Amino acid sequence: MKGKNIVKNVISIAPMVDRTDRNFRNFVRMINRDVLLYTEMITAQAIINTKDLDYLLDFDKIENPIVLQIAATNPKEAYEAVRIAEKYNYDEINLNVGCPSDRVSGNMMGAYLMAFPEIVADIIKAMKDATDKPVSIKHRIGIDGKNILPDYFERTLLDQYEDMKNFINITEKAGVNKYIIHARIAILAGLDPKQNRSIPPLRYDEVYRVKKENPDLHIEINGEIKTVDEIDKHLKHTDSVMMGREIYDNPMILTEFGKYYGKDINITREEIIEKMIYYVENMEKQNIRPHLFLMHAHGLFHNVCGSKYWKRKINDPKADSRLLRTLLNEINYNY
Ligand SMILES: Cc1cc2nc3c(=O)[nH]c(=O)nc-3n(C[C@H](O)[C@H](O)[C@H](O)COP(=O)(O)O)c2cc1C
CATH class of the missing domain: 1.20.120 (Four Helix Bundle (Hemerythrin (Met), subunit A))
Structure with missing residues (x-):
């Protein structure tokens, strides 16, 4: 593993707006103390402008280990937001480069930024200037930016493995060593976020390939993972697994994760x-x-x-x- 500056985990619960709030995270902790938790995505602007920072960022000790996920459009605001969040005890700060919503793309955040790896690298550098905590990126396999990306783009379908490789190569140089990859592309125009979580086909093999070609990076796989058997299969090729909807719909699956943490979870x-x-x-x-x-x-x-x-x-x-x-x-x- 490159550098020690990383939160090691086997399973994380995906950031989900309107779901992974403080109450849900406390509910998870009633069942499982070990899985890595995420906040909902919080924009840097919201952190900078809020009048009630505690409401936005505070959490209970029991929620550690926990990652703060931010969305940002430029280094300056990312720096400011991460600096403000420093007083809370987050274990890791994650940059959202995977959200396909048109509102987020319209503000040049989320998956849209996959087309601008240099900007993402600058945002990461700014985040790292603002904190000593590990910084990670959650992104997609690629994007279809038709009708969304500026005219000067010769190609708007950035869905080739080489595109993702380029994105990782450039951002890695800024000091990222953990990538959480939602194993499908995001289609920025024409599909809503819900459709973007099911219609573009899953491409797990390309996540495996990233790990194979970059053994020093921590690579976490995400996208419709539902059972312990599936987790075990993915862990043969990646470092960790992120699960979202299945855990929300079927939280008792959290009792099956004890084996990844060397314990039994027998809670009824x-x-x-x-x-x-x-x-x-x-x-x-x-x-x-x-x-x-x-x-x-x-x-x-x-x-x-x-x-x-x-x-x-x-x-x-x-x-x-x-x-x-x-x-x-x-x-x-x-x-
Ligand atoms: C209701 C909902 C809200 C979501 N909000 C976020 C978010 O805030 N940040 C993010 O990176 N992904 C978000 N996602 C995507 C998930 O983090 C995850 O990548 C996606 O659901 C695929 O994983 P799954 O198939 O295990 O659910 C959201 C997903 C859902 C269902």
Whole structure:
């Protein structure tokens, strides 16, 4: 491994806007203490301009190890945002070069920047000037920038392996040694972010090839990874695996990850609900709506008996600790 400046991890939970907030991350920690967590993507501008920095960036100690993901369009704002975030104890700072949304591309951030590796390199240098923490990049295999990239681009379809190689070669020189690669291209015009997470085909082999050709880089693979068998297959070719939607929809899969951390995770759903009750009671004491936390737990009974019932109850905006206690009693009675 090149340099020690890296957060070693086997599995991380993908940054997901509106999902991987503080409440969800606390929910994950009720089940698994080891997986690497990410914030939602936060723009550098939001960090610079917010009036409530704690609301945006603060987190609980139990959430470590945790990565702050930022989106930035130029080195100056990236430097400022990372400098501001320094007072929080993030383990790593990640630059989003994978988001395909037109709003993000329109602001020259996210996947759009794959067409500008030199700018990304400058942003990375600025981030590294602002922190001693490891800095990583999350990106795609490539982009289709038709109708989006400026006219002077001779090619707007930057989807060849060589394009990604060029992107990595240039940004690596700025001091990045960890890349998280969502193994499909992003189509910047014509597909929305949701479609961009399923329509462009997966190209895992090219992520494997990056690792093979760059054994010194930490290469993390991402994109529709759903089972421990799949994780094991990917770990034969890459250093780590990032999972998003599957963990959100089926959080009990987190109990299967103990083997990657040399332990057994035997926690039951009942024990998780006990922890949830404690957490929700704390929210209630602070007059925070429990729904903000409970909505993230709808997948707890994924694929088992009672799943629909749990989902319906827990998604009720009025759900609270009393409801949780009732549900716990029902489970204890029924099983
Ligand atoms: C609701 C949602 C929000 C997302 N927000 C972000 C984000 O803020 N930053 C980012 O890099 N990727 C974001 N993504 C993409 C994920 O990080 C991940 O790359 C993608 O979902 C593929 O992984 P998966 O198939 O395991 O879910 C988001 C995905 C979803 C479903």
